[in-house]
Amino acid sequence: MVLRFKWLTVVLGLALALAVTGLAAAGSPPTNFDTSTLIGNEAEDAIAVNPTDPANVVTMSSLSDVAAGLSVNVTFNGGGTWASRVIGSSTSDPLGDICCDQQLAWDGFGNLWMTYLLNSNGDVLVALSTDGGLSFTKVADVVTNSDQPSIAVGADSVWVSYSFFPGKQMQAFGAHVTGPGQYGAFTAPENVPSPGSNGDYGDTAVGPDGQVMLTYQKTLNGKGGTDIYTAVDPDGLGPAGFNTPVLVAHSHVGGFDPIPAQPDRTIDAEPNLAWDRSGGAHNGRVYLVWVTNPPNQKDNTDIVLQHSDDNGATWSSPVKLNDDHTTNSQYDPAIALDQTTGNVAVSWYDTRSDLGTGGSGDTDGIPNDDFQIWATDSTDGGLNFAPNFQVSAGTSSAVAANSFFDIGDYTHAAFVDGTFWPVWSDNSNSVGGNPDGTLHKFDLYTAAIPIP
Ligand SMILES: [Ca+2]
Ligand SMILES: [Ca+2]
Ligand SMILES: [Ca+2]
Ligand SMILES: [Ca+2]
DSSP: OOSSSOOOOOOOOOOHHHHHHHHHHHSSSOOOEOOOOSSSSSEEEEEOTTTOOOOOOEEEETTTTTSSHHHEEEEEETTTTEEEEEEEEESTTTTOOHHHHHEEEEEETTTTEEEEEEEETOOOEEEEEETTTTTOOOEEEEEOOOEEEEEEESSSEEEEEETTTTTGEEEEEEEEEEEEEEOOOOOEEEESSSSBBBBBBEEEOOOTTTTEEEESOOOOSSSSSEEEEEETTTTSSOOOOOOOEEEEESOOOOHHHHHHHHEEEEEEOOEEEEEESSSSSSOOOOOEEEOOOOOTTTTTEEEEEEEEEETTOOOOOOOOOOOOSSSOOOEEEEEOOOOOTTTEEEEEEEOOOOSOOOOOOOOOOOOOOBBBEEEESSSSSTSSSOOEEEOSSBBOOHHHHTTTTTTTTTEEEETTTTTEEEEEESSOOOSOOTTTOOOSSSSSEEEEEEEE
């Protein structure tokens, strides 16, 4: 693969409840699961939870050490045991030779949708699993020569957006979904209109009326910062096209912006979306999370969130989510919304515990280059956020992973039926099963975090 493909703390309850959820105690990280236990680096991660069976979870990562393929890991018992395999490792695989940039979305019918890129031609493909992630079938091959597809589901639709290489034109296509394994033809690619139609490294979301929103950043290289846009197709699969994009914010994080924790792969502004279709108090609110870097703050990146109640026409002021008092880096945020409650949670990579002075947050005596995963959540529509809580039990290092890919370009999270599932690349070996040992190559970790 090449760089062209950029790609609660829980309130103490009953002791029994804590045993079930795996939380040792308030303030301690939740039980971590090593989902992949595979030799080599699992990096750039995706996760989805089955809304029809929330104990059924699938994680995926790119395999940066090999030419093609994905690590796929499936549990049917809430993380207790994982079945792992590699798919798409060669052109003879029915799914093709999968480069990377896989993303997942699980609809209310139990269909698990995946989008991904092919190594050989940059095709954006869509695959479907109707057996809980045990097998995938390719269902769409609509566009070639593109980058970083993202996928989202609504009540009766699935949508994919991506950056089409000639001009880095943002495009999307979608399909009706009517039942388990039942879906219509995917539409032809639909352009976001100019001005502001060009970008990448974005995300897709579907609203309560089937409307579709894309987000993306304009600047695709370097450290010079970028504008962040959203664009909306107000009737989804209906005849209207995308509205003129809205310039939401400017980040001082560029397209390939190095920080000590991501010295090779670097970071981008990583805008990501979550749309409330819960039917609850904030139904229709859409949340946008991204990475900011205050001027003259060097590597002090932060995670901020905005929301919109008018389909992205106007946005609230950014609220900083990380509550540390350091000048360290927070990056690669993932956002997920529980459609059963409307609660929203955000996780991210975080170097706050690495002051370069040793201790559990520092592996090498150098500040700001070792990471943990931290998170927060809101149960009131983003008005208030819980104190940040540490998700990863251990401290990891992309420097120690010794890969050009570091932890990749993004990560994801899922939030279903009251449980938040961040996924991340981890070489702390805190679970003890990494075949490469401690502080070498990454395994793919997750945790099940109940949000009260
Ligand atoms: Ca439309
Ligand atoms: Ca910071
Ligand atoms: Ca360090
Ligand atoms: Ca591994």
